[in-house]
Amino acid sequence: xETMDVQxxxxxxxxxxxxxxxxxxxxxxxxxxxxxxxxxxxELKEPTVSHHLARLSEAGLxxxxxxxxxxxxxxxxDRLQQLSRDLVTPEKVTxxxxxxxxxxxxxxxxxxxxxxxxxxxxxxxxxxxxxxxxWLADRFEHGRRYAEREVNEIIGxxxxxxxxxxxxxxxxxxxxxxxxxxxxxxxxxxxxA
Amino acid sequence: xETMDVQxxxxxxxxxxxxxxxxxxxxxxxxxxxxxxxxxxxELKEPTVSHHLARLSEAGLxxxxxxxxxxxxxxxxDRLQQLSRDLVTPEKVTxxxxxxxxxxxxxxxxxxxxxxxxxxxxxxxxxxxxxxxxWLADRFEHGRRYAEREVNEIIGxxxxxxxxxxxxxxxxxxxxxxxxxxxxxxxxxxxxA
DNA sequence: GATCTATTTCGATATCTATCTAATTAGACC
DNA sequence: GGTCTAATTAGATAGATATCGAAATAGATC
Numbered sequence: 001x002e003t004m005d006v007q008x009x010x011x012x013x014x015x016x017x018x019x020x021x022x023x024x025x026x027x028x029x030x031x032x033x034x035x036x037x038x039x040x041x042x043e044l045k046e047p048t049v050s051h052h053l054a055r056l057s058e059a060g061l062x063x064x065x066x067x068x069x070x071x072x073x074x075x076x077x078d079r080l081q082q083l084s085r086d087l088v089t090p091e092k093v094t095x096x097x098x099x100x101x102x103x104x105x106x107x108x109x110x111x112x113x114x115x116x117x118x119x120x121x122x123x124x125x126x127x128x129x130x131x132x133x134x135w136l137a138d139r140f141e142h143g144r145r146y147a148e149r150e151v152n153e154i155i156g157x158x159x160x161x162x163x164x165x166x167x168x169x170x171x172x173x174x175x176x177x178x179x180x181x182x183x184x185x186x187x188x189x190x191x192x193a
Numbered sequence: 194x195e196t197m198d199v200q201x202x203x204x205x206x207x208x209x210x211x212x213x214x215x216x217x218x219x220x221x222x223x224x225x226x227x228x229x230x231x232x233x234x235x236e237l238k239e240p241t242v243s244h245h246l247a248r249l250s251e252a253g254l255x256x257x258x259x260x261x262x263x264x265x266x267x268x269x270x271d272r273l274q275q276l277s278r279d280l281v282t283p284e285k286v287t288x289x290x291x292x293x294x295x296x297x298x299x300x301x302x303x304x305x306x307x308x309x310x311x312x313x314x315x316x317x318x319x320x321x322x323x324x325x326x327x328w329l330a331d332r333f334e335h336g337r338r339y340a341e342r343e344v345n346e347i348i349g350x351x352x353x354x355x356x357x358x359x360x361x362x363x364x365x366x367x368x369x370x371x372x373x374x375x376x377x378x379x380x381x382x383x384x385x386a
Numbered sequence: 387g388a389t390c391t392a393t394t395t396c397g398a399t400a401t402c403t404a405t406c407t408a409a410t411t412a413g414a415c416c
Numbered sequence: 417g418g419t420c421t422a423a424t425t426a427g428a429t430a431g432a433t434a435t436c437g438a439a440a441t442a443g444a445t446c
Contacts, residue, residue, distance in 0.1 A: 006212055006215065006216070007212075009215070010210060010211065010212050010215065013206060013209050013210035014210040014433095016206050016210075016281060017203060017206035017207040017209075017210040018203065018433095018434085019199055019200075019203045020434080020435095022199065022202070022203065022286065022289050023199070023289050023290065023293060025286045025289070026286050026287055026288065026289030026290030026291075026293070027290045027293060027295070029283075029286060029287045029290065030287065030290065034318075034320065034392080034393090035392070035393060035394090036298070036391095036392065036393085037298040037320070040297050040298035040301050041293055041294060041295055041297050041298050042293070043297070044434095044435075044436095045435075045436060045437085046392075046393065046394085047393090047394075047395080047396095047435080047436065047437080047438095048434070048435050048436070050393060050394055050395090051394090051395095051434080051435085052434090054394085066443090067318060067319070068317065068318065068391090068392085068443060068444060069391070069392050069393065069441095069442060069443040069444070070318050070391090070392060070393085070443095071392075071393065071394090075286075077283060080281075080283055080286060081283050083281070084280070084281035084282060084283065087277070087280075087281065088209055088273075088276070088277035088280065089277055090222075090270060090273050090274050090277065093215065093218045093219050093222060093268075093273060094219055094222045094223065095219065096215050096216050096218070096219030097216065097219030097220045097222060097223065098219075100216060100219070100220060100234055100235070101234060102220070102234055104233050104234050104236075105229070105230040105233035105234050108233050124261065124414080124415090125227075125260060125261060125263050125422095126260070127227065127230070127263075127265075207403095211403095211404085213404080213405095227422080227423095228422070228423060228424090229421095229422065229423085237404095237405075237406095238405075238406060238407085239422075239423065239424085240405080240406070240407085240423085240424075240425080240426095241404070241405050241406070242423095243423060243424055243425090244404080244405085244424090244425095245404090247424085259413090261413060261414060261421090261422085262411095262412060262413040262414075262421070262422050262423065263413095263421090263422060263423085264422075264423065264424095317444080317445090318392095
């Protein structure tokens with residue numbers, strides 16, 4: 001169970017997310033029951049019950065014992081306990097986002113607001129502005145020190161309002177200043193993700 | 194959460210049994226994100242994402258914050274933890290069978306093998322035979338003592354092979370015998386459910 | 387071997403649901 | 417007020433799935 005991909009996780013959840021199957025589990029929990037008995041109790045036809053039991057059996061949730069040609073099904077309680085414990089842990093949910101392409105939206109924002117080097121508009125929404133600021137900060141080398149005149153010039157290539165953008169870069173901790181000298185801040189320290 | 198009917202339980206499971214919704218939960222777990230951002234990352238259209246978020250929101254799994262007309266969604270981690278903990282406990286599954294009409298099958302067995310008072314055939318399968326035996330035992334009064342001759346006579350009204358059935362009643366602990374005297378055993382002590 | 391019964395498999399259908407497009411709402415800005 | 421953007425709502429469609437009837441399988445009995 002340790003590592004389980006999204007596909008498997010979802011299929012297990014789908015298996016349980018069904019009234020008939022849950023009731024079947026309940027009915028075979030206390031005593032073994034035949035397909036015909038279950039069909040009668042649940043007011044379903046045998047093929048339907050048989051189908052559900054096959055799926056539950058595949059997941060190891062029920063076991064089957066033959067007596068003549070009567071098939072008795074019983075709950076595998078330990079397997080159910082295991083599933084119910086491991087199925088939707090918060091850690092697992094968090095890990096689901098790991099493989100997603102979270103950069104897709106940022107690329108779209110850049111594409112929307114940039115024409116080559118030129119910034120067409122400063123976004124109003126903070127998150128979008130952060131994306132632009134990260135891009136802008138990337139135009140400064142790590143480790144090098146810049147005079148304010150240089151900073152203004154570099155930002156100015158992209159947008160006329162270099163004063164606002166310079167302040168925003170500081171505010172987002174993408175750049176830092178001390179006694180008139182500016183430098184790029186390392187990514188881990190910055191506010192913008 | 195204490196008591197949750199099958200309907201609610203299934204609907205919660207259905208909510209989680211979906212790849213898109215699980216991924217959405219993962220994506221908003223670490224930071225709040227807008228609908229457009231989520232749509233872009235997941236390669237789905239905004240209406241689809243909006244729809245999923247609405248369902249998640251309804252279940253209290255995500256919260257929403259407005260900034261202008263941008264809607265930022267974030268995970269409600271405590272609610273998720275609560276759900277994942279309480280959703281499919283083995284006790285809950287067992288309780289699902291409580292409201293089911295488990296007598297339906299037994300009535301069918303009786304209907305199949307009985308014609309009025311007359312037992313047309315003794316069932317081969319143990320579980321069915323048990324149902325018949327319970328019915329047969331019910332023809333004896335609680336607390337009264339019967340001579341073997343009386344027992345044979347009463348069983349004989351239903352089936353010619355009273356000897357076999359008499360032995361079966363003893364075997365199933367539905368009736369007991371001591372020095373040629375027979376009596377009905379209380380239901381709780383018997384083997385047949 | 388023929389027959390009967392319980393179950394399973396197969397194929398069809400009807401319902402549900404995830405997704406989309408188009409239209410509507412709502413906020414921000416000129 | 418008009419326009420633009422983001423989100424939601426409404427309506428339509430395609431794909432999945434739960435259920436059923438019919439046919440096939442398998443075991444037991446005669």
